[in-house]
Amino acid sequence: MSESPYWNPKTETMPRKDLRALQLAKLRRVAEWAERSLHYREKFAAADFSAERLETWEDLRRIPFLTREEWMAGQAARPPYGTLPVRDHESAIRLHTTSGTSGKEPLRALDSRKDWAWAAEMWCYGAWAMGVRPRDVAYMAFGYGSFIGFWGLHYGLEKLGALVVPGGAQPTERRVKQIVDFGATVVASTPTYALRLAQEAAGQGIDLPGSSVRTLILSGEPAGSIPETKALIEQQWGAKAYDTAGMTEISTIFMFECAHRPGGAHIIEDHVIEEVIDPETGEPVGYGEMGERVVTSFGRSTTPLLRYRTADMVVKVPASRCGCGRTFDIYQGGVLGRADDMRLVRGTNVYPRAIESIVRSHPEIDEFQILLTREDIRDEIHLLCELHDQQRAAADWQRLAETLHKELADAHEGLNFRVELAEPGGLPRFELKAKRMVDDRPGHQGRGKA
Numbered sequence: 001m002s003e004s005p006y007w008n009p010k011t012e013t014m015p016r017k018d019l020r021a022l023q024l025a026k027l028r029r030v031a032e033w034a035e036r037s038l039h040y041r042e043k044f045a046a047a048d049f050s051a052e053r054l055e056t057w058e059d060l061r062r063i064p065f066l067t068r069e070e071w072m073a074g075q076a077a078r079p080p081y082g083t084l085p086v087r088d089h090e091s092a093i094r095l096h097t098t099s100g101t102s103g104k105e106p107l108r109a110l111d112s113r114k115d116w117a118w119a120a121e122m123w124c125y126g127a128w129a130m131g132v133r134p135r136d137v138a139y140m141a142f143g144y145g146s147f148i149g150f151w152g153l154h155y156g157l158e159k160l161g162a163l164v165v166p167g168g169a170q171p172t173e174r175r176v177k178q179i180v181d182f183g184a185t186v187v188a189s190t191p192t193y194a195l196r197l198a199q200e201a202a203g204q205g206i207d208l209p210g211s212s213v214r215t216l217i218l219s220g221e222p223a224g225s226i227p228e229t230k231a232l233i234e235q236q237w238g239a240k241a242y243d244t245a246g247m248t249e250i251s252t253i254f255m256f257e258c259a260h261r262p263g264g265a266h267i268i269e270d271h272v273i274e275e276v277i278d279p280e281t282g283e284p285v286g287y288g289e290m291g292e293r294v295v296t297s298f299g300r301s302t303t304p305l306l307r308y309r310t311a312d313m314v315v316k317v318p319a320s321r322c323g324c325g326r327t328f329d330i331y332q333g334g335v336l337g338r339a340d341d342m343r344l345v346r347g348t349n350v351y352p353r354a355i356e357s358i359v360r361s362h363p364e365i366d367e368f369q370i371l372l373t374r375e376d377i378r379d380e381i382h383l384l385c386e387l388h389d390q391q392r393a394a395a396d397w398q399r400l401a402e403t404l405h406k407e408l409a410d411a412h413e414g415l416n417f418r419v420e421l422a423e424p425g426g427l428p429r430f431e432l433k434a435k436r437m438v439d440d441r442p443g444h445q446g447r448g449k450a
């Protein structure tokens with residue numbers, strides 16, 4: 001018997017009409033359940049909404065949005081877990097927090113045993129679609145800190161039956177050695193860290209493309225869906241790289257790239273409802289239009305999540321774009337950035353993603369940083385680059401700097417970037433959630449996400 005390409009063929013290929021009906025039934029259940037939470041009880045009452053009045057798909061829009069600010073306000077009012085959980089922590093088995101690296105107070109989310117089993121199940125959809133099977137050896141190249149994503153993948157891979165090797169808190173050099181020694185066939189890391197592992201391997205004279213690694217599972221940064229970054233990772237590893245994304249607020253994963261790689265990632269629609277709205281008006285936008293992700297999760301029973309405004313910018317396209325047979329819609333290009341990532345420099349919009357796609361088309365660049373400064377009254381934007389081989393700097397760097405300068409200007413209405421060479425090892429290195437945009441202009445928020 002040939003093996004199914006789907007982890008759950010019934011839901012992954014369900015006709016969309018049936019999928020909608022399933023989502024509506026689950027939505028009603030989760031909204032009823034959420035009425036046990038202080039937050040939702042108050043919000044529903046204020047909006048004159050009750051779960052029993054949820055009858056049609058359109059009624060979804062009568063559920064009030066949940067914002068990060070409300071979540072944080074609840075935590076401040078009722079520490080330590082806030083007003084969202086329906087029960088106290090005694091029924092929970094896990095607490096995860098956001099990293100707090102963007103300068104914001106971390107938010108806290110409780111999960112029960114059932115919630116956590118659900119997270120593992122969702123990861124199985126993704127890992128199976130990438131071709132991961134029980135015979136695989138999967139190396140988890142992350143430090144097992146508070147970052148929820150790879151914790152979820154760890155349990156998902158165990159559920160799938162793969163052999164899981166926790167990379168844990170070890171130096172990069174040691175992790176590379178273990179990947180080779182244990183014959184890992186699958187490696188999980190952030191896109192940035194995948195590049196760093198490859199560089200470390202090259203330094204040790206290890207031939208990664210000649211190793212047994214054939215699949216990279218990327219998460220934690222939107223860069224996993226930037227074609228130039230992904231191409232660079234695949235070239236350095238000689239393996240296929242797949243994008244996924246999740247967030248602490250919804251548990252660990254909501255989309256995955258399948259083996260057909262349609263230029264985007266499938267939304268796991270039997271476990272979440274993903275709406276795309278105009279961030280200004282809150283009104284839904286259609287297929288192909290950019291908007292903000294709003295998520296409702298069916299698997300977070302301890303910390304229910306209904307219509308959460310993520311600030312992630314996405315473009316949804318129909319499932320039929322992909323030839324894999326799944327009926328789950330697709331986020332084209334993955335998560336395209338955060339609403340708060342955008343910077344205005346002398347009247348031009350600047351997105352870290354657009355800059356990264358230019359930088360990563362030049363493999364001689366190792367690390368980079370986007371620095372915004374103000375000189376007198378004038379904003380300046382700098383691109384600081386660190387090269388792999390600093391010896392080559394003088395002549396080749398001049399040529400590369402001129403090319404970058406032109407490519408950046410062409411992509412930004414002629415904006416003049418100051419392209420500068422950084423000292424070897426001078427730029428920060430990241431294992432999780434790289435932050436390459438530094439805004440030093442007076443009155444700006446400082447370090448944004450990138």
Ligand SMILES: [Zn+2]
Pocket residue numbers: 258259260261262266322323324325326
């Ligand atoms: Zn597909």
